[in-house]
Amino acid sequence: MASGTALIYDDEMTSYKLLWDNPECDIEVPERLLSSYEQLKHYHLLERCVHVPVREGTEEEIMLVHSSEYLEVVKSTQTMNEEELRRVSGNYDAVYFHPNTYRCAKLAVGATLQLVDSVMSGKVCNGMALVRPPGHHSQRNAANGFCVFNNVAIAAQxxxxRYGLQRILIVDWDVHHGQGIQYVFEEDPSVLYYSWHRYEHQQFWPLLRESDYDAVGQGKGKGFNFNVPWNKFVPELILVSSGYDSGIGDPEVCNGIAESSLASVSTTFALKHCFDFGLQSAFDAELVKEERTLLSLQNVVAVLDKILKKKVCNGIAESSLASVSTTFALKHCFDFGLQRKILLMNICQKQQTEKTNSKYHISLNWKEDAERNNFFCAVLGFILPVAYSYQPDLMLIVIGPNRSLGVNGISLLTCLLQGLAESRILVVIQDTEINLVQSVAKALSGVPAPDFGAYAPASQENVLEIKRLRNQLQQEWKMLRCSGLEMESKTKHTVIFAMN
Incomplete structure (x- = not known):
């Protein structure tokens, strides 16, 4: 089964530019393509893609959409001087030519066709071709709107x-109407073209009557062209007719996939296989429970993503399955490209079976004093020395059901851990422990530490637990020793604390 996302890109497609002053075209610059590629690099997405090499589109492939006469005009620009290029450019609307335009336009076509081949052959599941010049305005005999060859229309043909496809959907969300694609397929029922664009009652470029909602195709293609034109409208009142019979599990929905009223479109699409079996049956409580779990996973990853991208310093996410959410969170860290160190602290119920501690997996069985705070001993005598020895880049604190630690201990721990990892902390709280959110939020937001209650010395049982762990792990974590506070060298491990 196909997996992975293809990325097709070549710097050579930035090798043409405007050679003269033209206010209409001066926004079409190489940086438009470069900035998209740089954003993928910034968010560590390049390494997650399957890189497919670029090739040139052939003349035969270009003429699937364009005339041979127009092809010859574009080809001739390779040897033109600036004056000749300006003259040819003036024959079209909002276009300029450069000696490298023809080469780049062929690469743009070839890159798009490489993507089609990669998906159709099963090499990848989906993908993206970053190309320049763009294509959706260009027509059979004309360049238009910065576009030279109609890359997507050629790809559909x-x-x-090549693959004998009989139904192809083209979705176009450019702010300008892609009239070039519409013209190519307006009589073709095998291609459904959907364009969502700004129109302003025909006052927005390309200023065409056929960009309006009633241009639905012609002849056999009638009904296969959908334009959704935007017209400026400033409402004085917004009313929402909020029906929920599109929700997963509703017996009225029988079309294979129902879009949940609660989930995003992307999540529903990704999870559709989980729900297909229940769509034509009566309302199923288990489906609702499963959807709730999936939504909580989505929330955890969304908050973590903001932390990883440094949009926020820390955050809290509620989850119906805190432990499962943590597994997804760790995977998202690795997918994001975080190659450094993660400190995971799992505050949960007492383990029923005795597990052997190791350097990177430590279980601390702590018996909390119901009336006084005896957790300082554990924090200062064991947890912080290990954490500071490890020097994590990110911390995940997971608060599960039937936790063994009270609100004071959890608040204390959250406060004191903020000196690490530039305070990059994600706290995942089981929905049954939602009463902790306010206290944890205050600790994360820098509100002065609460009264932790009367101090209580650790019980004999707890002292022996700390001594046992220190003796067992002091060779691994040097700050557990009475002397020699050297830091551990950088690793790519995850340290897991389980406080039971």
Whole structure:
């Protein structure tokens, strides 16, 4: 089964630019393509993609959409001087040519067709071709709106011819209407074209009557062209007719996939296989329970993503299955490209079986004093020395059901751990422990530490637990020793604390 996402890109497609002053075209610059690629690099997405090499589109492939006469005009620009290029450019609307335009336009076509081949052959599941010049305005005999060859239209014709496809959907969300694609397929029922664009009652470029909602195709293609034109409208009142019979599990929905009223479209699409079996049956409580779990996973990853991208310093996420959410969170860290160190602290019920501690997996069985705070001993005598020895880049604190630690101990721990990892902390709280959110939020937001209650010395049982762990692990974590406070060298491990 296909997996992975293809990325097709080549710097050579930035090798043409405007050679003269033209206010209409001066926004079409190489940086438009470069900035997209740099953003993928910034968010560590490049390493997650399957890189597919670029090739040139052939003349035969280009003429699946364009005339041979137009092809010859574009080809001739390779040897033109600036004056000739300006003259040819002036024959079209909002376009400029450069000696490298033809080469780049062929690469843009070839990159798009490489993507079609990669998906159709099963090499990848989906993908993206970053190309320049763009294509959706160009027509059979004309360049238009910065576009030279109509890359997507050529791709659709190519896919029909090579793979025998009979139904292709083209979705176009550019702010300008892609009239070039519409013209190519307006009589073709095998291609459904959907364009969502700004229109302003025909006052927004390309200023065409056929960009309006009633341009639905012609002949056999009638009903296969959908334009959703935006017209400026400033409402004075917003009313929402909020029906929920599109929700998963509703017996009225029988079309295979129902979009949940509660989940995002992307989540529903990704999880559709989990729900298909229940769509035509009566309302199933188990489906609702499963959807709730999936939504909580989505929330955890969303908060973590903001922390990893440094949009926020820390955050809290509620989860119906805190332990499962943590597994997803760790995977998201690795997928994001976090190659450094994660400190995971799991505050849960007492373990029923005795597990052997290791350097990177430590279980601390702590018996809390119901009336006084005896947790200082554990924090200062064991947890912080290990944490500071490890020097994590991110901390995950997971508060599970039937926790063994009270609100004072959890608040204390959260406060004192903020000196590490630039305070990059995600706290995942089981929904049954939701009463902790306010206290944890205050600790994370820098509110002065609460009264932790009367101090109580650790019980004999707790002292022996700390001594046992220190003796067992002091060779691994040097700050557990009475002397020699050297830090551990950097690793790519995850340290897991289980406080039972």
């Amino acid at each position: 190519y896919a029909k011819r």
